[in-house]
Amino acid sequence: MTEKRTVEVALGTSGMDERGRPVTVPLGVQTTELAVDEAPDLGGEHMLINIGPQHPATHGVLRLVVELDGEVVVRVIPHVGYLHSGFEKLGEYRHYNQIIPLTDRMDYLAPMSNNVCFALAAEKLMGIEITERCRVLRVIACEMSRIISHLVWVGTTGIDLGAFTPFLWLFQERERIYNLQEEWTGARLTTSLTRVGGLMADIPTGFEDRLRQFLKTFPVALDDTDRVLTRNGVFVGRTQGIGVLTGAEAINYSLSGPMLRASGVPYDVRKDRPYLGYETYDFDVPVGEHGDVYDRYLVRFEEMRQSARILEQALDRLPDGPINVDDHRVILPPKHAAMNDMESMIHHFKQVMEGVPAPVGEAYFPVEGPKGELGYYLVSDGTAKPVRWRVRPPAFINLAAIEKMSVGHLLSDLIAINASVDIVMGEVDR
Amino acid sequence: MNPSADALQRQFGAAIRRVTESCGDTIVTIDPARNVEILGWLKDAPGQAYDYLVDVTAVEYRDAELPLEVVYELFSLSRKAPLRLKVPLLKDRPLELDSVVPLWAGANWLEREVFDMFGVTFRGHPDLRRILMWETYAEGYPLRKDFPLRGRFSRSEQVRQALNANPEAHYSMDELHIAEAYHELPGDMRERLARGERGRIPEPESGRDD
Amino acid sequence: MGVTPHPTAAAGLELASPNWLTTKLDWLVNWARSNSMWPMPFGTACCAIEFMATAAARYDIARFGMERMSFSPRQADVLLCAGRLPFKLAPVIRRIYDQMPQPKWVISMGACASSGGIFDNYAMVQGIDTVVPVDVYVPGCPPRPEGLLYGILLLQKKIRGETLADPAIRVERSLDERGLPLAPERIDELSEPFGNSLHQTRSA
Numbered sequence: 001m002t003e004k005r006t007v008e009v010a011l012g013t014s015g016m017d018e019r020g021r022p023v024t025v026p027l028g029v030q031t032t033e034l035a036v037d038e039a040p041d042l043g044g045e046h047m048l049i050n051i052g053p054q055h056p057a058t059h060g061v062l063r064l065v066v067e068l069d070g071e072v073v074v075r076v077i078p079h080v081g082y083l084h085s086g087f088e089k090l091g092e093y094r095h096y097n098q099i100i101p102l103t104d105r106m107d108y109l110a111p112m113s114n115n116v117c118f119a120l121a122a123e124k125l126m127g128i129e130i131t132e133r134c135r136v137l138r139v140i141a142c143e144m145s146r147i148i149s150h151l152v153w154v155g156t157t158g159i160d161l162g163a164f165t166p167f168l169w170l171f172q173e174r175e176r177i178y179n180l181q182e183e184w185t186g187a188r189l190t191t192s193l194t195r196v197g198g199l200m201a202d203i204p205t206g207f208e209d210r211l212r213q214f215l216k217t218f219p220v221a222l223d224d225t226d227r228v229l230t231r232n233g234v235f236v237g238r239t240q241g242i243g244v245l246t247g248a249e250a251i252n253y254s255l256s257g258p259m260l261r262a263s264g265v266p267y268d269v270r271k272d273r274p275y276l277g278y279e280t281y282d283f284d285v286p287v288g289e290h291g292d293v294y295d296r297y298l299v300r301f302e303e304m305r306q307s308a309r310i311l312e313q314a315l316d317r318l319p320d321g322p323i324n325v326d327d328h329r330v331i332l333p334p335k336h337a338a339m340n341d342m343e344s345m346i347h348h349f350k351q352v353m354e355g356v357p358a359p360v361g362e363a364y365f366p367v368e369g370p371k372g373e374l375g376y377y378l379v380s381d382g383t384a385k386p387v388r389w390r391v392r393p394p395a396f397i398n399l400a401a402i403e404k405m406s407v408g409h410l411l412s413d414l415i416a417i418n419a420s421v422d423i424v425m426g427e428v429d430r
Numbered sequence: 431m432n433p434s435a436d437a438l439q440r441q442f443g444a445a446i447r448r449v450t451e452s453c454g455d456t457i458v459t460i461d462p463a464r465n466v467e468i469l470g471w472l473k474d475a476p477g478q479a480y481d482y483l484v485d486v487t488a489v490e491y492r493d494a495e496l497p498l499e500v501v502y503e504l505f506s507l508s509r510k511a512p513l514r515l516k517v518p519l520l521k522d523r524p525l526e527l528d529s530v531v532p533l534w535a536g537a538n539w540l541e542r543e544v545f546d547m548f549g550v551t552f553r554g555h556p557d558l559r560r561i562l563m564w565e566t567y568a569e570g571y572p573l574r575k576d577f578p579l580r581g582r583f584s585r586s587e588q589v590r591q592a593l594n595a596n597p598e599a600h601y602s603m604d605e606l607h608i609a610e611a612y613h614e615l616p617g618d619m620r621e622r623l624a625r626g627e628r629g630r631i632p633e634p635e636s637g638r639d640d
Numbered sequence: 641m642g643v644t645p646h647p648t649a650a651a652g653l654e655l656a657s658p659n660w661l662t663t664k665l666d667w668l669v670n671w672a673r674s675n676s677m678w679p680m681p682f683g684t685a686c687c688a689i690e691f692m693a694t695a696a697a698r699y700d701i702a703r704f705g706m707e708r709m710s711f712s713p714r715q716a717d718v719l720l721c722a723g724r725l726p727f728k729l730a731p732v733i734r735r736i737y738d739q740m741p742q743p744k745w746v747i748s749m750g751a752c753a754s755s756g757g758i759f760d761n762y763a764m765v766q767g768i769d770t771v772v773p774v775d776v777y778v779p780g781c782p783p784r785p786e787g788l789l790y791g792i793l794l795l796q797k798k799i800r801g802e803t804l805a806d807p808a809i810r811v812e813r814s815l816d817e818r819g820l821p822l823a824p825e826r827i828d829e830l831s832e833p834f835g836n837s838l839h840q841t842r843s844a
Contacts, residue, residue, distance in 0.1 A: 050598065053732055054682060056711045061684050061729060081562035082729045083684055086579075086761040088547075089572055093579055093843050101758070108686035124453050152689075171696040178693075188693075189686055189782055251507065254483050254536025265507070267482075272510050361452040364503055364514065366484070377503070379489050385843060388489045392503070400539040426685050429562060429726075492843065563763075564728050572762055579841050581762030585831035586824035588762075589770050592727035593734055594819045 046074060053082045059156060059418065060425030062399075071410045076403045080396070083429040091389030095355030096122045096196050099389065104190040106391065107427040109152050110145035110370045111191045112181070119194035120275060121365035121376035126358050128197050128330060133321040137203065139276050139314045140211070141193055142367070143307040147218075148177050149370035149422075150300045150307075154225060157297065157419040161238050166225045173221045176214050183207060196356060197331050198324030208315055215308050222304060230301070239293035243405040243417035246291060253401040256394050257372025258299040259421065263291035269368035283310050293420040300422070303370075330356050355384025364392075371395045371422050395421070396428040432456035432513050434478055441475075442468055447518075457514045459499075465517050466528045472504060472513070473533055480504040480513060486530070486540035488548045489516075490575050500527055500550060519550065529555040547573035564595050566616075658805070666803045673717070673743060674796035676705040680716030680740065682733060684723030687750035690782040691722040699785035704792055713739040718795065719772070724752035725765040734815070737772040742810045745775045745799070747791055750782055756831070757781060760841075766831035771821060773813050 052063040061082035067075040087106060091099050103114040116138045123130060130138075151174050155167035178188040183204050185191040193200055229235050245255070250263040260267055268285040270278040286302035288295030324331040332351055333344035358380040366375035372394025379388040398421050406414045435449040435456050445468065448459040460468050472480040484503040497518035504513045519525050529552035530537045541552045542561040549571035552558055559565055563572070568591070569582045581588060683691055695701045695709070710716035713736045725733060737746065748768050751757035754777040756766035765771055775798060778791035802809055815821055822830075 053597075053729065054711075054736060056709075060688075061732075081560075081564070082726065082732070083724070084562040084726050084728060084763050085685075085724055085759050086572065086763040089577075089579060089763075090759065090761055093840055098840075105686055105758075108689055127453070168697050171693065172698065175693070175696075175698045188784065189689060249535075251481055252535045254534060254540075267507055272507075273512075362455070362457070363453040364455060364485075364512075373484070375485065375503075377485065377487065377501070381492060387491055388487075390485070390487045390489075390501075392485045392487075396539065396543075397536055400536065404535075569762065575843075577762070579761050579843075580833075584824075584828055585766060585770070586820065586827040588727055589730065589765065589827055590818060590820055590824070592730040592765070593771065593815065593821075595728075595731055597731045597735060 053079075059423055060428075062418075062423065062425060062428070064402075064414070064418070066411065066414065068411060071412075073406050073409055073411060073414050076406050076414065078399060078402055080399065080425070080428050083425040085426075085430065087430040088389055088391065091386060093385060095384050096358065096386070097356070099386075100194060101190065101192045104192055105426060106393075106430055107149070107369065107371065107374070107395070107424050108189060109424050110149035111189060112141035112193050113145040113149075113367065113369045113374065115192060115194040116142050116276075117365060117367040117369065117374050118376050119196055120367065121363055121378050122196045122358070124365050125361060125363040125378050125380055126196065126330070126356070128325055128327065130198065130325055131322050132319050133202075134198050134323045134325075135276050136314050136318050137199060137323065138194070139278070139281070140311060140318075142276070143310045143314070144177055144180070146307045146370045147304050148174050150304045153300055153370075153419075153422050154229075154297070157416075158229060158235075160415050160419045161235060163229060163232070163235065166228055169221055169224060173218060176217075180207065180211060180214065183210075195324070195331070197327060198322075202323050208318065211311065212315060215311055218308060219305070222301070226301065230298075236294060238412070238416055239297060239420075241290070242293045242409060242413045243420060244290060244292045245401065245405055249404065250291065250401075253404065254397050255372065255401060256398070257369070257422075258296050258303065259372065259398045259401075261286065262288035262295040262299045264289055269366050269373050273366060275365075275367060281310050281313050283313075293416050296420045296422075357382060357384045358386070366392070369394060371424065371427065372398055374427075391427070391430055393427045393430060395423040395425075396430075399423050399428055432511055434458075434472065434480075434511070434513050437475075437477065438468065438472075441471060455512065455514055457516060459516045459518060462517045462519060462527055465500075465502075465515075466530055466533070469502060469504075469515065469530050470533055472515075478506065479508050480506045480511075482507050483530070483534040483536050483540075484512070486537050486544060488544045488550060488573075490548065490573070492575060494521075494575070497521060498525060498548065498550070500544065502530070525550040526553055527551075528553050529558075531555055547571060549574065566595060658803070662803075662805065666805075667800075669804060670800045670802055674799040677717045677745075677792075677795075677799075678708050678710040678715060679706050679718050679720045679747075680711070680713050680736065681709050682719055682721045682723075682736065684721075684725065684729065685752070687722035687753070687780075687782040690785060691720065691749065691788065694785040694788050699789065701789070701792070704789070704796070706792065713737075714741065716740055717743065718745045718747055720747045720749060721753045721768050721772075722749040724750070724757060724759060725768050725771070726763045727765055728763075730765050730771050733768065734771055734821075738814060742812060745795055746772055747776045747778060747795060748774045749778045749780075749788055749791065751779055752781070753777075754779060760833050760837040770827045770830050773821070 047068045049066050049068060051066060053061040063079040065077045066073055087102055090102060100115055100118060103118045104111040107114050151170040155170040158166045181191055182188050184207060185193050185200060245263050247264040250260045250265055264287060266285060266287045271285055283306045286299045288299050328347045333347055337344040338348040360380060360382045362379040364375055364377040366373050374394055375392035377390035378386050381387045402418060402421060406417050431451055435458050438458055439446045445461040445464045446458060447461060450457045472478045482505040484505050486502055488498060488500045490498045497520050500517045502515040517527060527550060529541055539561060541555055542558060544550050545552060545558055546560040546562050560567060570577050681691060693699060695707065701707055719737055719740060748754045752759060753768050756764050768774060776791045776795045778788055780787050
C-alpha cells in the first residue's frame with residue numbers, strides 16, 4: 001500500500017476505498033461506487049452437486065453430495081456402501097482360517113495388518129499363546145503394512161493436491177515391499193499371512209538382508225518426498241488450517257489413528273493397549289497440534305520413519321524357533337507327517353474338514369492399523385464358525401466426521417480433507 | 431474384572447442384569463430401557479470417564495430363543511480401561527432402542543449400520559437411514575440369521591432391482607430440501623418421510639418377517 | 641460381413657468387399673484404435689491397486705498407449721472394471737457404460753468382476769457380464785500387473801481382428817424393457833454358484 005504502482009498513478013485512484021477495501025468498477029451508469037460487500041447480494045441459490053461414486057479424487061467408490069454456496073461448502077452428505085461386500089455375513093459361514101483370506105480384501109492397502117489382527121483376535125478367543133518368533137515376525141508384517149499404506153496415502157494425497165511425482169517415487173518403494181511380501185507369502189497384495197496359532201510360512205532365506213537393504217534405501221525416497229512436499233508453498237497453502245478438528249471433537253467422533261493424533265490426542269493402541277510385545281520396542285508416536293490436514297500429513301510421514309525404526313529393532317531381535325504353536329488341534333501337521341503317520345493324518349483331516357472349534361465366548365482385539373484402531377470382535381458358540389464376526393472399521397468411523405471438518409471450506413479444500421481421512425472403501429463398506 | 435462393573439451395580443442396581451467375563455474382557459448386560467442413562471453415567475462420572483466409544487454393533491445368536499444383543503464397546507482414554515455393554519432385545523417385539531448419538535457423535539453411522547444390517551430402530555437418531563445397502567433395498571436385514579447368505583430374491587431379480595435403483599437418489603431430508611427432489615420419490619415414501627418416520631422399510635412382498 | 645457396404649464404397653469405388661483397400665483401411669483403423677485406447681478406470685477394490693501399480697513406473701501401461709486415464713466416460717474407449725461390483729454400484733457402472741461412445745470395449749479385471757469371486761452373497765453382482773457386455777476377462781485375485789497387461793494385449797488382438805464392414809460389432813447394447821441387459825434366465829445361469837461356493841453355505 002505504501003508504494004504507488006504506475007497503473008494507480010495513471011488512473012488517479014488506488015483501487016481501494018477509504019476503509020481499505022477494494023472498489024468494484026460499476027458496469028453501466030451508476031452514480032455511487034459500492035465497496036464489494038455492500039454490493040447487492042445476487043441472490044444465488046445453493047447448488048447441490050454430486051461427487052462420485054465414480055470420481056478420481058474420492059479414493060474409491062465414495063459419493064459426496066455437497067451443497068455449495070458458490071465455492072463454499074455449506075453441507076456435505078457422504079453416501080457409502082458402494083463397495084459393501086457382505087464380509088461379516090460371509091464370516092459366519094467360514095472356519096476361522098478361511099476368514100483370513102477375507103480379511104486381506106478389506107483394507108487392501110495394508111493387508112498384513114488385517115491378517116495379524118484377525119489372528120490375534122481368534123487366538124485371544126481360543127486362548128492360544130503364539131511363539132516368540134511368530135510374535136516378532138508379526139510385528140515386522142504390521143510395520144511393513146503401515147509403511148505401504150502411508151506410502152499410498154502420501155502419493156494419492158499428492159495427486160489430489162496436484163503433485164504427481166511423489167506418487168511415482170513412492171510406488172516404486174511399494175514395489176520393493178511388494179517383492180518382499182511376494183517372497184514371503186506368494187502374493188503381492190492378498191497375502192493371507194497368518195493362521196490361527198502361527199503363520200502360513202516362515203520368511204525365506206535372504207529375506208532379512210533384503211529387508212535391511214530396503215531400510216537403507218527407503219529413507220532416501222522419504223527425504224526426496226519430504227523435500228518436494230513438506231515446505232512446498234502450494235502444498236502448505238492447501239493444507240494448513242484446513243479441516244481442523246479439536247481433540248475433544250475428535251474423541252467424540254470416535255476417530256482413531258493419525259486423524260486423532262493430529263488433533264493432539266496421544267492415543268495409539270500400540271502404546272496404550274500393547275500387543276505383540278510393542279511395549280518392548282523403542283519408538284515414538286507423533287502427535288500433532290492443530291488438527292488440520294497438514295498435521296495429519298506430518299503425523300503419517302513421521303510414522304513411516306518410526307515404522308522403519310521398529311523394523312530395524314525387530315530384525316535385530318528376531319529369534320530362531322518355530323513360527324507355529326505346538327498344538328495339533330490348531331496347526332496343520334507337516335506334510336511328511338500327515339502322509340506317514342495316522343494320528344497326524346486324522347488331525348489334518350479334522351482341521352480341514354471341520355475347522356478348529358473355538359470355545360464358547362467372545363473377544364474383541366484392537367490393533368493400531370495404519371488407518372486407526374482396527375478391531376475384530378468375534379463371538380463363538382463353540383463351533384468352528386463364528387456366530388458373529390464384527391470388524392471395527394477405522395476408516396468408516398473416521399469418514400463420518402467429514403461433514404464437521406468441511407463446512408465453511410471451499411470445494412477444493414473438501415478434496416484435501418477427504419484425502420486426509422485416509423479412507424479405503426473396502427474397509428469402510430466391508 | 432473391570433471395577434466399573436461393581437460401580438455400575440452399586441449405582442444402578444437391578445438395571446444391571448448380569449456381569450460376565452470372557453477372554454479377559456468384562457461384559458455387563460443391562461436393561462434396554464435405561465441404556466442412555468447408564469452409558470451417560472459411564473461417560474461422565476469422574477471415576478469412570480469412558481469418553482471414547484469404540485464400537486456399536488449387534489449380535490444375533492444361532493439359537494433363535496436368545497435375544498438379539500446390541501453391543502457397546504467403550505474405552506476410557508485416561509484410565510486405559512475397556513468395557514463392553516450388552517443390551518438384550520427380545521425378538522418377539524419391535525427391535526427398538528434409544529440412540530446414544532447425543533452422547534457420542536461417533537455413534538451416528540454405527541447405529542445406522544446396526545439398523546441397516548439388523549433392523550434395530552434407534553429412537554431419537556437424527557437420520558436413521560440405511561447406510562450400506564440402498565434405501566429402497568427390499569430384501570430385508572442382511573445380518574439376521576433368517577436372511578440367507580445369497581439373499582432372498584433370484585440373481586436376475588436382484589440385478590433388475592439394482593439396475594432400476596436411481597443412482598442419483600437423495601434420501602435424507604437435508605438433500606431433498608436442497609434439491610427439491612421430493613416429488614421424484616415414490617408415493618409411499620413421500621408419505622413416510624412427511625410423517626417424520628424413519629426406518630420403516632416396506633416389508634418384502636413374500637411377507638417374510640424380518 | 642458385407643451386410644453394409646464398407647466405407648470405401650461410399651466414395652463411389654465399386655469394389656467388392658473385402659479387398660486390398662478395405663483390409664488396409666481396417667488395418668489402419670484397428671492399429672490406431674488398439675494402440676491408443678484410453679481406459680476409463682472403474683476401480684473399486686484391490687484390483688484397482690494392482691491397476692495403479694500397472695500404471696506406475698515398474699510395469700508402465702504407457703508402453704501400450706494407455707497412460708491417459710479418462711475419468712470422463714465420454715472420452716474413454718475401454719471401461720476397465722477393476723474390483724468387485726456390489727449391487728449398489730451396478731446402476732453406476734451401467735450408466736457409465738451407456739455414456740461411453742462407440743467404439744467401446746470392456747475389460748473385466750479380477751475374479752470378482754468376472755464372476756463374483758469369493759463373494760457369492762446377497763451384496764455382490766456375480767460377474768459384471770450380467771450388467772455390461774464384456775470383451776476380455778482377466779482372472780486373478782488380484783491379477784498381477786503382467787496378467788492385466790496380457791489381458792490388454794488380448795484386447796488389442798481382438799481389436800485388430802475387427803472390421804468396419806460389420807455393424808454387429810458396434811451395435812449399442814442397451815437395457816431391454818424390463819431394465820435388464822440380458823434375459824433373466826441367462827443372468828441366473830451366469831450367476832450360478834460353482835466350485836467351493838456350492839459347499840460353503842452352511843453356517844454351522
